[in-house]
Each structure stands twice: as structure tokens, then as C-alpha cells.
Amino acid sequence: MTEAVLNVSGLTxxxxxxxxxxxxxxxxxxxxxxxxxxxxxxxxxxxxGKSTLLRTIYRxxxxxxxxxxxxxxxxxxxxxxxxxxxxxxxxxxEIGFVTQFLVARPRVAAEEIVAEPLRLAGVAPEDAxxxxxxxxxxxxxxxxxxxAYPTTFSGGEQQKVNLARALxxxxxxxxxxxxxxxxxxxxxxxxxxxxxxxxxxxxAMIGVFHHPGDVADLVDRTIELTIVSEERRPADVAV
Amino acid sequence: MSVDMKxxxxxxxxxxHEPLLHMTNIxxxxxxxxxxxxxxxxxYPGEVLGIxxxxxxGKSTLLRMMNLxxxxxxxxxxLDIETEKPNLFDMDRYARLQLRSRHIGIVYQNPHQGLLxxxxxxxxxxxxxxxxxxxxxxxxxxxxxxxxDASEFPLERMDAPPIELSGGMQQRVQLAKAIxxxxxxxxxxxxxxxxxxxxxxxxxxxxxxxxxxxxxxxxxxxxxxGVIRTMADRVMVMRRGQVVExxxxxxxxxxxxxxxTQQLVHAKL
Numbered sequence: 476m477t478e479a480v481l482n483v484s485g486l487t488x489x490x491x492x493x494x495x496x497x498x499x500x501x502x503x504x505x506x507x508x509x510x511x512x513x514x515x516x517x518x519x520x521x522x523x524g525k526s527t528l529l530r531t532i533y534r535x536x537x538x539x540x541x542x543x544x545x546x547x548x549x550x551x552x553x554x555x556x557x558x559x560x561x562x563x564x565x566x567x568x569e570i571g572f573v574t575q576f577l578v579a580r581p582r583v584a585a586e587e588i589v590a591e592p593l594r595l596a597g598v599a600p601e602d603a604x605x606x607x608x609x610x611x612x613x614x615x616x617x618x619x620x621x622x623a624y625p626t627t628f629s630g631g632e633q634q635k636v637n638l639a640r641a642l643x644x645x646x647x648x649x650x651x652x653x654x655x656x657x658x659x660x661x662x663x664x665x666x667x668x669x670x671x672x673x674x675x676x677x678x679a680m681i682g683v684f685h686h687p688g689d690v691a692d693l694v695d696r697t698i699e700l701t702i703v704s705e706e707r708r709p710a711d712v713a714v
Numbered sequence: 715m716s717v718d719m720k721x722x723x724x725x726x727x728x729x730x731h732e733p734l735l736h737m738t739n740i741x742x743x744x745x746x747x748x749x750x751x752x753x754x755x756x757x758y759p760g761e762v763l764g765i766x767x768x769x770x771x772g773k774s775t776l777l778r779m780m781n782l783x784x785x786x787x788x789x790x791x792x793l794d795i796e797t798e799k800p801n802l803f804d805m806d807r808y809a810r811l812q813l814r815s816r817h818i819g820i821v822y823q824n825p826h827q828g829l830l831x832x833x834x835x836x837x838x839x840x841x842x843x844x845x846x847x848x849x850x851x852x853x854x855x856x857x858x859x860x861x862x863d864a865s866e867f868p869l870e871r872m873d874a875p876p877i878e879l880s881g882g883m884q885q886r887v888q889l890a891k892a893i894x895x896x897x898x899x900x901x902x903x904x905x906x907x908x909x910x911x912x913x914x915x916x917x918x919x920x921x922x923x924x925x926x927x928x929x930x931x932x933x934x935x936x937x938x939x940g941v942i943r944t945m946a947d948r949v950m951v952m953r954r955g956q957v958v959e960x961x962x963x964x965x966x967x968x969x970x971x972x973x974x975t976q977q978l979v980h981a982k983l
Contacts, residue, residue: 493973494980534962536969549728558726559962560758563947565728580922580944581915595926 479546480648480679481509481532486541486555488524488531501527505541507698509648512674514693515681519700525683528700529650532681533572534562545570548647567595571646573682575656577633579625585611586621589639596644610639613669615662630657638662642669649673651682655689663689732794734759734931735780735899740789742775742955749775750786751955757899759794760929764946764963766939766978771952773935777903780933782814793817795898815845819892823904825884828891831877835887836862838876842894861890866920882913886920893924900925902934906941918944939982943967951975 486505491498502524509515517525530536532543534554543554547569552561566572579588589607594600611621614635620628625636634657641654651670655663667689674680674693681698684690733756742750750772757763765773778784779791782802791802795817802810822828829838839858840848848854862872867886876884885905892900905921906914922945925932934945942949943963950960951972959972970976 490969491971493976530968535964537961537965537971547728552727556724558724558729559948559960559965560726560729560761562962563761580919582912583919591926 477510477512479508479510480513481546481681482542482544483507483532484542484544486528486531486543487539488527488536489539501531502700505700509679509681511647511677511679513679513695514670514674514690516687516690516694516697517681517683517700518687518697523700525700526652529572529652529681529683533566533570533650535572545648567592569647571641571644571649573638573641573649573651573654575634575637575653577625577628577637579633579636581626582624584622585616585625585628585636588625588636589643592640592644606643607639610643611636614639614665615659631659631662634658635662638666638669642666642673645673645676646678649678649680649682651680651684653683653685656685667693729758731759733757734761734794735933736790736792736794737776737780738790740776740779740786740791742772742779742784742786748955750779753789753952753955753957755780755950755957757931757933759931761948762925762932762934762946764942764949765933765935765952766937766942766949767952768937768978770954772955773952774903776952777901777933777935780899781818781820781901782810793898815842816895817898818901819895819897819899820901820903821885821888821892821905823907825876825881825888828888829876829884832875834873835867835876835879835890836872838887839891839894842891846895857894858890861894862887864893864924865890866916880913881909882917885909885917889917889920889924893928893930896928898931900930900932902932902936904936904938905934907936907938914941921945939967939979951978 484506487503488501489498490501505528517528519525527536531538532554538555541555545552545554547565554562586604586607589611590603593603593606608621616632616635620632625633638654654666663686670680670690671693735755735757737755740750740753753776765776767773779786785803792799793802802813836855836858839861840854843854843857859869859872863869865886867883867890876887906917909917918941924930936942946963948960949963949966951958951966953974959966959970959975966975967979970979
């Protein structure tokens with residue numbers, strides 16, 4: 476029997492905007508579950524809260540109600556209420572988040588950024604770098620860029636570095652937030668192939684895709700989010 | 715909301731070890747001014763805690779207390795470094811100084827505060843080792859050189875006095891001095907404020923790398939949200955001597971709960 480990885484129940488998120496003296500509702504009472512090796516596609520119109528849902532599961536956003544029961548290798552834990560330090564541990568070990576935005580420190584080489592999760596997991600630095608170069612190559616980042624700083628790269632190249640970093644370690648749960656936006660066809664194909672491998676290894680995945688056709692063969696189920704409120708939250712503030 | 719509720723959403727479930735640093739109920743007044751008002755903090759081994767807040771919020775006062783430079787009017791401070799865990803604020807001055815020089819490293823914003831500017835850089839680092847009882851000249855030099863190297867300081871300049879070095883290099887000497895004894899806790903007080911941005915990025919990268927490789931427990935105080943975002947796992951937001959919010963760094967910066975944190979985050983350029 477396939478093991479459940481995630482059980483989301485009654486999950487509700489709104490944002491209290493103090494300076495507007497207003498509450499913006501994102502989604503209300505979301506319920507679904509996810510099993511090992513299952514791939515769920517999130518659908519719905521712009522602004523319906525698809526990315527917000529992924530970020531709420533990851534705990535970048537704090538839910539206002541509901542449960543996010545994660546069946547970790549260490550035991551069951553409700554991510555909606557877990558201690559920060561537990562969430563940080565699970566992010567390092569079991570839960571991955573792939574975004575379209577580069578998360579990089581300035582003046583750090585692309586290969587170092589990609590190798591970092593492996594180094595932190597205890598892989599020897601040289602082996603970690605070898606694997607990093609392998610994945611940069613798979614996603615089509617040219618060798619001459621491996622030692623360059625990704626903060627200076629184009630959007631598409633940054634995204635490839637991001638993917639290589641996010642997918643270098645197998646995870647129990649992967650949250651995919653438009654990982655194909657701004658990618659060329661070659662990189663999209665490489666991503667689909669990598670996701671297929673991860674799915675076969677038992678990774679549970681839920682994601683929003685700019686080009687859903689890319690992952691059509693992987694999708695087990697689709698969840699459609701609908702508008703619960705006309706109010707919109709202003710664009711996220713990048714810090 | 716109780717002080718501890720503000721500190722944690724719930725008790726850790728998977729992390730079973732004690733926090734390395736545990737402060738409770740810290741208050742301090744300077745005359746009529748309340749500098750710290752029932753502040754608590756926990757930092758787990760290998761974790762990086764960021765503290766943000768405007769000038770006068772109490773963040774540097776709290777850091778000075780973590781460094782045992784200053785005592786509060788009330789409150790407790792425990793470091794999980796030995797089986798005996800006394801309240802460090804109750805120890806006599808000499809014992810506090812000893813504990814501090816052996817187990818706590820600090821990097822100040824102003825290198826003049828942390829370094830003897832006219833001594834050699836290697837001598838500044840070696841001083842720390844001398845205090846800990848190292849007497850062999852060869853060992854002193856070798857260990858100072860290791861610490862400088864780990865701080866990515868160019869060793870050919872190790873005998874130059876800090877006064878002849880650039881701001882970024884002075885910070886690397888402070889860092890080498892702070893880590894020479896492999897402290898349990900590394901405190902950073904605005905470590906890159908005043909450096910130009912390219913130097914700041916390099917110093918932050920060194921810090922991050924050292925932290926990751928040696929799993930050093932750090933507390934970093936900065937008014938620069940970008941620095942905190944780059945360095946910290948968790949962040950504590952202070953205002954008028956109180957902790958108004960704390961959480962994972964991405965959560966506090968992307969979904970701030972408190973009105974003050976929202977203002978702070980939205981004011982970032």
C-alpha cells in the first residue's frame with residue numbers, strides 16, 4: 476500500500492494588512508491528501524491562491540486555520556503549528572520548494588549554490604561539486620557559467636541553477652511553484668524527465684505549472700482552486 | 715499572550731536537544747528608559763538567529779548581555795556547554811569573564827572595539843589563545859594562522875596591524891579572533907555595516923561558509939534586512955525593548971504578522 480505523505484484539512488489563509496486595516500482572503504477550507512509517488516497539479520485562474528497554498532504548506536505563510544499533517548520519516552507533524560526549528564529541520568531533510576525566483580547569495584559561484592544542499596547533508600565538498608556540475612549540465616547551463624555568479628545571469632539561466640539546486644537531493648515532498656516559467660524547451664524537457672525519475676523514487680509532488688502540458692504524463696490528479704473573495708493581496712514584497 | 719507563546723508556536727517535536735542559548739524574562743532599565751522588557755530567546759545548536767529592529771529597540775543591549783558584557787535588572791541566561799548550567803548572570807565577574815573568553819566569540823561593527831589597531835593582526839588573534847592558556851609560540855602562530863585562513867584573510871598580510879588594512883580585512887581579523895578558540899556561540903553586531911556592498915557580500919559569504927562548515931551557533935544583529943535574510947534561519951523582531959514577532963526568516967519577511975514588522979518589511983528598498 477502506498478503511504479500517505481501529506482493530509483491537508485480545513486486549511487485557510489488570509490492576510491491581515493494592518494496599514495490598510497483590512498483582511499485579504501486567499502483561500503478557505505482546502506482539503507486534500509498526497510501519497511508517495513503521487514503527482515498533483517494545482518489549477519485555477521490567476522490570483523486564486525495556488526502559489527499561496529504552496530507557500531502555506533511550506534510555512535513561508537502562516538495559516539490562520541486548518542492542519543497540514545506531514546507524515547515525516549521522523550513521525551507525524553502538523554506543519555501548520557509546528558515549532559520553527561522543526562520546520563527548518565524538515566526543510567533541510569524532507570521538504571523541497573522549487574520557485575521561479577533565484578535564491579542565491581551574491582558573489583557565490585553557480586556550482587557552489589547548487590552543491591550547497593549536498594554539502595549541508597554531509598557530502599564531501601568535491602563530490603558535491605561534481606554532482607552539482609552534472610545537474611547544471613543536465614539543465615543546460617553552459618560550463619563557462621559554472622564558476623560565475625548567478626545573480627548576473629538571465630532569468631532563464633537563473634531558473635536552471637535554481638532547479639539544479641532544488642532537485643539535487645531526493646525529498647519526501649516537493650512543492651513546485653511554476654518551475655518552468657522562463658525556461659527554454661530543452662530545460663523544460665530535462666525538468667520533466669527529472670520529475671519523472673523522482674516520482675518513480677516515491678517523491679510526492681504538488682505544483683503549479685506555467686506549461687501544464689510538460690507534465691501531462693506525470694499528473695495523477697488535478698486540484699482546482701476557485702475564488703473565495705474578490706479582494707486581492709498586493710504583490711509580494713521581495714526583501 | 716505569554717512571553718513563551720511569543721517565542722514558539724509549539725514545543726519542538728523532532729528537535730530533542732536543549733537550546734544552546736536560553737534567556738528568559740530579561741529586563742533592563744537605564745533610568746526612566748526601558749531598554750529591555752521581559753525578553754526571552756532560544757537558539758538551538760548550529761542555528762543562526764537574526765535580530766532586527768530600529769535604533770533603540772534593544773537589540774544591541776540584548777547582544778551585549780549574550781556576550782556577558784552587561785547584566786540585566788532581572789532575567790536568566792543559560793548556555794548548554796557543560797553539565798552544570800548555572801544562571802550565567804549569577805556567576806561572579808571573574809567566572810563570567812573566563813566563560814566568555816573561552817566559549818563566546820564576538821565581531822563588532824567597529825573594529826576599534828574588537829581589535830588592538832596597532833598590534834599585528836596575527837597578534838590580535840593570538841591574544842585570544844594566550845588567554846586560554848596557549849604558551850608555545852609555534853602553536854600560537856600556527857593556530858592564529860589557521861583562524862585567519864578560515865576567515866579568508868590573506869596570510870601574507872598576517873603581520874600587518876589592522877590600522878593598515880581595509881574595513882573588510884579588519885572584519886576578517888575580528889572574525890579570526892572570534893573563532894580562534896572554536897566558541898560555542900558567535901555573536902555578530904552589525905558585522906558588515908559600513909562596508910561597501912561588494913566587500914559586504916564577500917564577508918557575508920565567508921561567514922555563511924564558516925557557519926555551515928563548522929555548524930557554529932550564531933546570533934546576528936543588523937538593521938539591514940538583506941543581511942539577516944542571507945544569514946539567518948530564524949529572526950526576532952524587536953521594538954521598544956520587546957520582541958514583537960519571531961519566526962522563520964522567509965515567513966517573517968514574506969508574511970509578517972505584527973503591524974510593526976509589516977511596516978519594517980514594506981519599507982525595505
